[in-house]
Amino acid sequence: MPNEESTPRNVTSFECPLPLGSPKEIQIGHGGGGRLSQQLIDTLFIPAFSNPALKAAHDGAVIASPSGSLAFSTDSHVVRPIEFPGGNIGSLAIHGTANDLAMCGAKPRWMSAGFILEEGLPIAQLREIVASMRHAADEVGIQIVTGDTKVVERGKGDSIYINTAGIGEMQASKPIGPATVREGDAILLSGDIGRHGMAIMAHREGLEFETTIESDSAHLWPAVEALIEAQLDLHCLRDLTRGGLAAAMHEISTASGHEFLLDEASISVDEAVLGACELLGLDALHVANEGRFAVILPGAEAEKALAILKAHAPGGNSASIIGTVGPNDRGTVLLKSLIGVERILDRPSGEQLPRIC
Amino acid sequence: MPNEESTPRNVTSFECPLPLGSPKEIQIGHGGGGRLSQQLIDTLFIPAFSNPALKAAHDGAVIASPSGSLAFSTDSHVVRPIEFPGGNIGSLAIHGTANDLAMCGAKPRWMSAGFILEEGLPIAQLREIVASMRHAADEVGIQIVTGDTKVVERGKGDSIYINTAGIGEMQASKPIGPATVREGDAILLSGDIGRHGMAIMAHREGLEFETTIESDSAHLWPAVEALIEAQLDLHCLRDLTRGGLAAAMHEISTASGHEFLLDEASISVDEAVLGACELLGLDALHVANEGRFAVILPGAEAEKALAILKAHAPGGNSASIIGTVGPNDRGTVLLKSLIGVERILDRPSGEQLPRIC
Missing domain, CATH: 3.90.650.10 (PurM-like C-terminal domain)
Known part of the structure; x- marks a missing residue:
């Protein structure tokens, strides 16, 4: 949820309306990373969740814990097809979140994995995806330390969606953004x-x-x-x-x-x-x-x-x-x-x- | 992904087969928190991701950062209906993850929110859910510091799924588990x-x-x-x-x-x-x-x-x-x-x- 610090926006109210002419329903375009996505972030998520870390305009949040700065980031992965030349949804889910941490100047260290599985997903395919996650995590030295699995009925998902959230240790000596x-x-x-x-x-x-x-x-x-x-x-x-x-x-x-x-x-x-x-x-x-x-x-x-x-x-x-x-x-x-x-x-x-x- | 330390299981191999007679496809029951869920965790996720934090058998992971212990947990929320007496999927997504941290003896502090939205979700409904999240987060002093939004086609989701991952600061003086x-x-x-x-x-x-x-x-x-x-x-x-x-x-x-x-x-x-x-x-x-x-x-x-x-x-x-x-x-x-x-x-x-x- 990128936003900026230099040009303040109206982030003080839950009532901030969507711009005139905005769609009233979620469209595929709201997930595309373009103008519609930004509109949803700026007019809905940021006003609701407003806080300094979220407003800091980056792929991940940098949080000052009592003893050191950590970067924190999340991505849900819904790629279709789930296997493709050069990777699968599992390796992608590790790379995506690890890279968001890296962009904060943080060494990726710990990750969570949340699975939304569609009824009927072959266990063998899940096993392959999970093995790819482990392999990708090992490559950069990340540990997957906590997780969750939900199953939804046929037609309420698409084989598998994976959310990863990651914590990294800040290595950069000053903020990057x-x-x-x-x-x-x-x-x-x-x-x-x-x-x-x-x-x-x-x-x-x-x-x-x-x-x-x-x-x-x-x-x-x-x-x-x-x-x-x-x-x-x-x-x-x-x-x-x-x-x-x-x-x-x-x-x-x-x-x-x-x-x-x-x-x-x-x-x-x-x-x-x-x-x-x-x-x-x-x-x-x-x-x-x-x-x-x-x-x-x-x-x-x-x-x-x-x-x-x-x-x-x-x-x-x-x-x-x-x-x-x-x-x-x-x-x-x-x-x-x-x-x-x-x-x-x-x-x-x-x-x-x-x-x- | 709970597991235990006291009675070691076979967590050393990716090849660990599912027990004989196990289903070959994901069934609704794999998400139910019962025996099938545990089987999936024990025979697939734990062997793949095996590490001390994941094996520590709790709702969240406790990670020793250089300067202090943190708890880390995640939950994907797929509740149906998304609004119900006493709450909605938004407040539930905050409570669920915050409570997992609390169960580690950690004060919930920071949270990520990952949305998987189905095309056609009314924006007004999303706004309400997000407002509930903010309200629930404020109640316990959690900041939602990072997020992600994906949109899937009609029939590939069910209005809205929300993943939250949370970081808490350990307050308990010794491990709880x-x-x-x-x-x-x-x-x-x-x-x-x-x-x-x-x-x-x-x-x-x-x-x-x-x-x-x-x-x-x-x-x-x-x-x-x-x-x-x-x-x-x-x-x-x-x-x-x-x-x-x-x-x-x-x-x-x-x-x-x-x-x-x-x-x-x-x-x-x-x-x-x-x-x-x-x-x-x-x-x-x-x-x-x-x-x-x-x-x-x-x-x-x-x-x-x-x-x-x-x-x-x-x-x-x-x-x-x-x-x-x-x-x-x-x-x-x-x-x-x-x-x-x-x-x-x-x-x-x-x-x-x-x-x-």
């Missing part, structure tokens, strides 16, 4: 984009390519840890999930109030992913990722950060500096296209790819 | 039983009574805090949820290895609840509660604990001493019935009341 973004900062991207979304879509649509597109689902903490250990002045980290690079840039730009200028030519997209995007009429900038993140830090540190991403980030051989942060007066995202034309990068209103994570 | 239960301990019950389950069932079945049965959904931390502040030697606390008093007693008895002897005459059941149970052919001992808990502590401290429950527990005017802990050799639950006959209290195999929480 949109509030610290400054003019002149560089924007870096940790690798090529669009693999997770297109792996899911190609699988759903039964598309076949010369090479199977695999999800980029992966742990980001090792790369973040390397950035922290290099004592870089990290202003903001954001993993690119629903809504892709475009949604992430919009969220940070809006939350910080700064204009972002991106250079499309520097954004790496794999050829197979590009081909699938063209076939389906999708823009890779909007397609979901599960193992890529953006780094925003002072321009002077950009090259050093880039070298670290290339060495430590999943897909880091395609890492690049993709743009700069402009003045604090607009909160828009401008994209210089491949042919050199500058345009405002749209934020999609709803769900481009339903149930992508 | 089945491993510390001893022969001669007294077993106390914090109030009358069966209200939540019968409120839901009466509502579902359209039963009308002279007085509406209201769910007992409530916070248990204030009562637990009073027990801790009185420096009682708390051996085990357990809230009575799915499977009711019977399931809770079986879990602790099995986990501790001790025989429990309960006296049915001392277990309080409201007359309207009793009437509804009789009408539906249910045993109140097996019916779900959401604001009642059992306390196990040395017999010499029973009267002092009872006075605290009467003063601080929701429904505490019906609190009572309901039994004693026997020798460590059987792990069975014996019930002296109202007519004085002693019998083994059954553990139901599956789901008596589907989607009760």
